[in-house]
Amino acid sequence: HHLPPPPLLRALSRHPQRTTDPAAAALHVVGALPLASYVLGVLRNESAAHQRRMADVARALRGLADFRHRRRPFLFLYGHWRLVHLGEMLLDTLLSGKTILATNDPTFGLWENRPNNPLAKQPRFSRLYERGVTLPYVAHSFATSERPNASSPHKEGFMFHGDFARRDYGVRKRMRALLTPATLEAPVELSDSSFTHKDPSATAREFSQAYQRTGAAYKISSLCMSPAGDTLTSRRVFDALAAGCVPVILRSRFLMKTRLWSFETGMPFPASIAWDEVSLRLAPSMTNGTDDCIAGDRRWLQQWHRAPLLSRRQAGWDAFYTHMDYDNNPDGVAQALLVELQQRVPAA
Template sequence: KEHEGLGGSHHKTIDTAATRGRLPRFFLHEDLGSPFASVEAQMRACLQRLPLDEHVAVTIAEHASDLYLLDALRWHPQRTDKMAEAELHFTSALLGASAMLSIASWPNAERESANGTEHWSRVAKFTSLLSKNPAFVAGAPFYIQMSLPSNFYPRLEKGAVNLRLSLLVSMPPANVILGTTDPGYMGLRTPLMQGLFKRYSVLPYRASAWLASSENANPTQHARPIDIFFSGSCRRRDGGVRGAMLRTVDLVRPSGRVDVSCETITGRTVNFDDPAYVANATAILKRTAKAMLSADLCLSPVGDTASSRRLFDALAAGCVPVIVAKPKADRSIFSNVVDDTNLSRIDALSSFARRYLPFS
């Protein structure tokens, strides 16, 4: 629904209550490419209405004003060693959470030792207040943002992770939406995090807005000229899964209609300050969306399964996702995101994925 916002600007109502139960409505600016002032004001107002004490509400609202996170809502890098960009994995939580509790990293490594005690004291207070919070007790999900600087990775299996574990294990799983990077990516560095991904919801990307245009309103009701589609890095190892997948595709290629693109916009080449890079990234995303709308089967390597933009774009496009994994791979993570008992019901899954389209 659209309505006139303050100052006559147009906004869209995101009715999370329709898809998530007893949740509030969030009002977000329709065009994130415009200045962020109205978005920031709305987020602050929404978060400050939550039944938290004044200190916590103000602290949360301050985190909500992070313009980088708001800017990042427009983009979908799948993997990166820059945690600010990795936040893209769980921006859809802004639509489904009754609060945004930011467990943020320290600004840089030099300040870690100085601010560590104060930071975790604040986290402990958050935890205590949440356990007494009426909305939390009633079962409304909370969004917890966990972010760390990239140079903190080598220490993840030590005390810092244990602190996070002690915080999260005290919260009922039904009440927590855990936002963090891709489980396949983090799991390589943090085995202790594996249990959390099985216990808490893993947030998906929101599907690409290009899949929600009017001409694509019924993505499953047309002939599809592509049999098999994959877009992503062709060089990543993924424990041999990706290489085996591509070799299999090569065997099928002579007798089928196959579209494989190795173009990527992620990793160390990311530079959204460069207009040429942004133009190229936009073109790649549009080509990918168009191909998914024309494909019957979209390949999703196991490392991306639970929170990948690739998976949710495929669902929204009406392209049947093919999860490529080793024979005994643990897929229980995926069940926390969507009921996968019958993945052939692509119409239902497409509707599910489109619920994560906040800006159409």
């Protein structure tokens, strides 16, 4: 899900504004898939071959006068949070030019500075994320395999399938407290996968069954909880939209206050998508012992569940298919990306 798929590159290559004249292009796109190269190197036990490929990309960029003299911006697609996979030669090269990094989360740079990261002592690399542009995550196939009936009156209840043990300043713990079936007038589907993905004895069948259960839960639920993960955004937001479920985006009040984040931070394509019209946002009260605050958050959820959400679900699915569906509409993703870049590169 961190891998911007080849269909996006192909869509950019056939875009109506594509030109083969470098001098006429306001924006250059680097035609490389570095994460795919890294995964291939791991699978074939050929990490040296991956590093050679990254060095070749660096040399090719340095050989371009427009890049070397910073005449034009260059778009580089890399969704992952480990810049170390690119190698320092390519990283130094990217920093030397007018590079715009297209990635899944602008806060990945915070991970780059962790002590166990080989690049932690070189925080300059995190600037690539800070000045980048955000791409949607790739939604799971269970959400995109068929068009959901977003207007179905039978969609009801809340759902969350995932790991309750993430380090998220207590957001998931409080979410679990809110979604107590006995206190909500709607079905609640919760599944904790924290034990599954860490159990080496788990079989392929068990994973397949869990995958199918999660897909089914998305398709019948009305409100799908989407707490922040290790980073600010979550793949669940895009799974929910694709499945015709309204994502409830949960974020830490502490992090938003201390890091000056908002609910819009890290959401892709704000120039094309009105996120306040296709999602709900909640920063749950984290004060210990405040049952009234918990009850207030729970009432807020319950009131939204009672509200007519058909138009919001339909708008969410339309936004996903039009701007974020790599599998079925990569041209739409490419167009939304270019619209976003036009905010930075007016001539593009």
